[in-house]
Amino acid sequence: xxxxxxxxxxxxxxxxxxxxxxxxxxxxxxxxxxxxxxxxxxxxxxxxxxxxxxxxxxxxxxxxxxxxxxxxxxxxxxxxxxxxxxxxxxxxxxxxxxxxxxxxxxxxxxxxxxxxxxxxxxxxxxxxxxxxxxxxxxxxxxxxxxxxxxxxxxxxxxxxxxxxxxxxxxxxxxxxxxxxxxxxxxxxxxxxxxxxxxxxxxxxxxxxxxxxxxxxxxxxxxxxxxxxxxxxxxxxxxxxxxxxxxxx
Amino acid sequence: xxxxxxxxxxxxxxxxxxxxxxxxxxxxxxxxxxxxxxxxxxxxxxxxxxxxxxxxxxxxxxxxxxxxxxxxxxxx
Numbered sequence: 618x619x620x621x622x623x624x625x626x627x628x629x630x631x632x633x634x635x636x637x638x639x640x641x642x643x644x645x646x647x648x649x650x651x652x653x654x655x656x657x658x659x660x661x662x663x664x665x666x667x668x669x670x671x672x673x674x675x676x677x678x679x680x681x682x683x684x685x686x687x688x689x690x691x692x693x694x695x696x697x698x699x700x701x702x703x704x705x706x707x708x709x710x711x712x713x714x715x716x717x718x719x720x721x722x723x724x725x726x727x728x729x730x731x732x733x734x735x736x737x738x739x740x741x742x743x744x745x746x747x748x749x750x751x752x753x754x755x756x757x758x759x760x761x762x763x764x765x766x767x768x769x770x771x772x773x774x775x776x777x778x779x780x781x782x783x784x785x786x787x788x789x790x791x792x793x794x795x796x797x798x799x800x801x802x803x804x805x806x807x808x809x810x811x812x813x814x815x816x817x818x819x820x821x822x823x824x825x826x827x828x829x830x831x832x833x834x835x836x837x838x839x840x841x842x843x844x845x846x847x848x849x850x851x852x853x854x855x856x857x858x859x860x861x862x863x864x865x
Numbered sequence: 866x867x868x869x870x871x872x873x874x875x876x877x878x879x880x881x882x883x884x885x886x887x888x889x890x891x892x893x894x895x896x897x898x899x900x901x902x903x904x905x906x907x908x909x910x911x912x913x914x915x916x917x918x919x920x921x922x923x924x925x926x927x928x929x930x931x932x933x934x935x936x937x938x939x940x941x
Contacts, residue, residue, distance in 0.1 A: 710905065711909050712902075712905055712906055712909050714906075715906060715909035715910060715913055716909075717913070765901075765902055765905065766905050766909075816921070816922060817921050
């Protein structure tokens with residue numbers, strides 16, 4: 618039997634591919650036969666991902682997705698895509714009463730505005746093939762639950778879920794599907810440089826019925842499922858992958 | 866960075882604790898109102914007012930408000 622999740626010869630563009638869920642997705646896509654174009658801010662770690670990719674014909678490009686000139690340069694380099702994974706994101710834990718407008722702007726610019734604007738540019742420049750699949754890394758947070766100090770992050774991710782519902786309708790006539798994955802806490806470096814400590818993360822595990830956090834590879838499996846032809850009749854949906862966290 | 870101003874900022878994070886209970890020698894973990902929410906509040910305050918990011922562990926390991934002040938100074 619042919620592997621139903623194969624991505625043979627599909628061309629897939631992945632943002633935030635230098636680490637975590639983005640890197641795992643790039644590696645899995647390549648492993649399933651896709652040609653990938655990966656982007657991120659950090660050259661050293663992006664190159665590491667690139668070197669780990671199975672197969673040939675992959676590309677990488679450095680870009681700050683919040684800068685218009687970088688986006689334009691990126692769009693110019695891209696081939697016509699069978700898949701787009703918008704994964705780049707940041708987290709910031711701050712209580713509402715201590716936050717400033719600049720905090721709102723920063724997190725929304727990276728987690729919300731950049732993915733939406735990049736999608737606009739991809740569509741305007743006809744970089745998304747008919748029957749392609751677009752997947753956004755959203756979150757459990759803001760969409761399925763809340764957490765103290767997580768309002769901005771939650772808002773930035775809930776906005777993506779809201780956007781997807783309309784975009785899915787707009788591109789459906791061309792057979793393009795648009796979905797999100799919504800991970801619970803996943804073992805990535807997104808928590809580095811935040812005030813959340815490893816010890817605190819450890820105590821968070823008690824909220825997970827399956828007893829642990831997710832692994833980037835497990836979220837990548839969900840993303841590749843949505844990229845594959847297996848899900849040709851799925852659009853506008855949110856795939857919650859949270860170890861049962863939101864059940865309790 | 867001035868210690869009295871820091872103590873005031875620290876006290877501002879509390880709703881029910883009288884400011885007179887809060888001084889450089891206060892063992893803040895022992896205050897009734899102290900909680901993880903207040904800890905986050907203090908961490909956010911140190912970032913916003915002094916440009917210093919402390920971790921929960923650093924705050925946990927500090928005993929007196931003076932200790933937190935010293936920590937921030939060492940990182941500025």
